[in-house]
Amino acid sequence: MVLNRRDFLEKLGFGALSIGLISQLPMSSWAAKVPGLQLPRSLPEAQGVASSGILDFVNAVETDKLNLHSIMVVRHGNVVAEGWWGPYAPDLKHTLYSLSKSFTSTAVGLAVAEGKLKVEDKVVSFFPKDVPATISANLAAMRVKDLLTMSTGHDTDSTPSLRNSAETNWVKSFLALPVDHEPGSFFVYNSGATYMLSAIVQKLTGQTVLAYLTPRLFKPLNIEGADWEVDPGGINTGGWGLRLKTEDIAKFGQLYLQKGIWNGKRIIAEDWIKDATSFEVQSKGGSRKKEENDWLQGYGYQFWRCRHDGYRGDGAYGQYCIVLPKEDLVIAITSETGDMQGILDQVWNHILPGVKSAALPADKQVTGQLKQKLATLAVPLEKGKSTSQLASTISGKSFGIVENSLAVSAVSLTFKEDGCDFKMKDAQGEHVISCGINKWKIGTTDLNIVPLKLTATIIPGETKTKIAASGAWTDDKTFEMTWRFIESAHYEVVKCRFDEGGIETEFMRSLAILGKTKDVRPVLKGKLMS
Structure with a gap:
C-alpha cells in the first residue's frame, strides 16, 4: 500500500x-x-x-x-x-466567535452602499412593532452607528439578557433593555449590538446576513461552505457563530x-473600510497600561485598533x-x-x-x-500506554449507568488493534465515537456539542459534527480520551475508570480546563451488565 x-x-x-x-x-x-x-x-x-x-x-x-x-x-x-x-x-472550518462581528459590519457597509440604510438611522425606526410601550430618550437616539461602535448606551453587555430571556424575539428583548447612557458616549463591548445589526440587515433585505454576504463577499473571494449560528427566530447571531476556513x-x-x-473589482466601498477600521471610540479591556494593551487602542465599526497602527x-x-x-x-x-x-x-x-x-x-x-x-505541527496526544490487561476483560461489554441528569443509561468501550469505539446510550439514542490509540482518528458524531461552547446557539440543520478522537491508558484501570471538535475551538477530555466490575466516566470540557473550574456535568457511575 x-x-x-x-x-x-x-x-x-x-x-x-x-x-x-x-x-x-x-x-x-x-x-x-x-x-x-x-x-x-x-x-x-x-x-x-x-x-x-x-x-x-x-x-x-x-x-x-x-x-x-x-x-x-x-x-x-x-x-x-x-x-x-x-x-x-x-x-x-473553525468557529470565529466575535471575529464574526467584522463580517456583520461588512454586511452593513454593503447595505449602506446599496442605499438600504444610513449609519445615522435610528435603531427603533426598523422595528416599530417590537419597541416598548414607552421609548426612552436614549433608546430613541440610538443610531446604527452606535451599534457599530459598541456605544449603544447600555451599561453592560446586552447579550446575556437576550440569550437567557424567556422571550424568543431577541430584537424585542434588546429594545426593552434600559439604555443608561447617552448613545455614542459610553463604550461597552456588546455582542447584542452586533446581533441587532444582523437583524437590521435581515429586516431590510429579507435575507440572513449569511445569505446576503454570499453573492456579495463570499463568492467573489471564493469562500465556500460558510455557515452561521442563528437565534430562535432564524436570524444570524451576528456577534458570533460564523465558521470559515x-x-x-x-x-x-x-x-x-x-x-x-x-481581482480588479470593487467589493466594498473604500470609504466604508476607512471608517470601519479607524478610531471611532475609546475602547476598554485588558489589564495593562495603554501602550502595552491591544484592547485600549480604540474601536471602529466592529474592528479593534491594534498597536503598530x-x-x-x-x-x-x-x-x-x-x-x-x-x-x-x-x-x-x-x-x-x-x-x-x-x-x-x-x-x-x-x-x-x-x-x-x-x-x-x-x-x-x-x-x-x-x-x-x-x-509537523500537532496538538499534544495523551501520554499513556496503548493497552492494559483490563482491556480484553471489558471490551464490548455494557455498563448500566445509574440515573443522572444527562439521561445516559449505558456505556461501553470496544477495543481494537489500533483504536477504541466508545458507545453511549441516552434519551436521544446510541452515540459512537471512534478513537485512535495514541493517534487521532477523524470522524463525525451526533453528540450535542452545545454544552462545550461559550454560546448555546446552533447552526441550522447541523446534526453531525466533525471530530478527531484519541485515547490511551493513563494507568492500568483508566482509559482517557480526548475528543476534539475540529470545526469548533473546543475539545473535551473523557476519563473512564474501571474497578471491580464498575465504571466511572468523567467529562471535562476545554473551557473548564482553561478556566480551572469544574465541569457541570455529573460523573457517570455504573456496573457491568450481565
Whole structure:
C-alpha cells in the first residue's frame, strides 16, 4: 500500500500538515501556487519576511502553551507561511466567535452602499412593532452607528439578557433593555449590538446576513461552505457563530488591506473600510497600561485598533484577522487560548520585526527548519500506554449507568488493534465515537456539542459534527480520551475508570480546563451488565 504524505503523517499522529510548507518539496514547488487554493504562495524571504521570525513565533506560542490551531501569514498578497496543528486542517472550518462581528459590519457597509440604510438611522425606526410601550430618550437616539461602535448606551453587555430571556424575539428583548447612557458616549463591548445589526440587515433585505454576504463577499473571494449560528427566530447571531476556513479569514483581511478591491473589482466601498477600521471610540479591556494593551487602542465599526497602527477582527479564545497596512501584512490565526494578548505579543515580538521593505537574502537552513516545523505541527496526544490487561476483560461489554441528569443509561468501550469505539446510550439514542490509540482518528458524531461552547446557539440543520478522537491508558484501570471538535475551538477530555466490575466516566470540557473550574456535568457511575 502506498501512503501519500498526509496519510503518512496522520498515521504518525501529526494530523493535518501545512500545505504550503512541506519539507520534502523542492523550493521551486513550494513557492508555486498550490492547486485548489486561492492565494498565491511564496517564500518568506522573497516577500521581505524573515523565516526566522515566523519560526521563533511558532516556537514561542508552543512554549507558552497558547494552544494555536492554525496560522497563515500573507505579505504583498502572497501566503509566505501557513500551518495547522493537527488534527486541525486547511480544509476545515473553525468557529470565529466575535471575529464574526467584522463580517456583520461588512454586511452593513454593503447595505449602506446599496442605499438600504444610513449609519445615522435610528435603531427603533426598523422595528416599530417590537419597541416598548414607552421609548426612552436614549433608546430613541440610538443610531446604527452606535451599534457599530459598541456605544449603544447600555451599561453592560446586552447579550446575556437576550440569550437567557424567556422571550424568543431577541430584537424585542434588546429594545426593552434600559439604555443608561447617552448613545455614542459610553463604550461597552456588546455582542447584542452586533446581533441587532444582523437583524437590521435581515429586516431590510429579507435575507440572513449569511445569505446576503454570499453573492456579495463570499463568492467573489471564493469562500465556500460558510455557515452561521442563528437565534430562535432564524436570524444570524451576528456577534458570533460564523465558521470559515483559515484561508478565508486571510482573504477577508487581504480584501480590507486592498481597500475593498479584489481581482480588479470593487467589493466594498473604500470609504466604508476607512471608517470601519479607524478610531471611532475609546475602547476598554485588558489589564495593562495603554501602550502595552491591544484592547485600549480604540474601536471602529466592529474592528479593534491594534498597536503598530494596525487593526484586527478578533474572537474569543484567539480567533484573529490582523491587518497591518504599513507592512502590507495580514495574519490569520485560530486557537483556543486563555491568553489572547499573549498571542498578539508574540506576533509583535517575532513576526513583525522580521518584516522588511525589500526582499531578503535566501536562508536555506532557517527556511528548511521553518518548513519542517510547519509541516509537523500537532496538538499534544495523551501520554499513556496503548493497552492494559483490563482491556480484553471489558471490551464490548455494557455498563448500566445509574440515573443522572444527562439521561445516559449505558456505556461501553470496544477495543481494537489500533483504536477504541466508545458507545453511549441516552434519551436521544446510541452515540459512537471512534478513537485512535495514541493517534487521532477523524470522524463525525451526533453528540450535542452545545454544552462545550461559550454560546448555546446552533447552526441550522447541523446534526453531525466533525471530530478527531484519541485515547490511551493513563494507568492500568483508566482509559482517557480526548475528543476534539475540529470545526469548533473546543475539545473535551473523557476519563473512564474501571474497578471491580464498575465504571466511572468523567467529562471535562476545554473551557473548564482553561478556566480551572469544574465541569457541570455529573460523573457517570455504573456496573457491568450481565
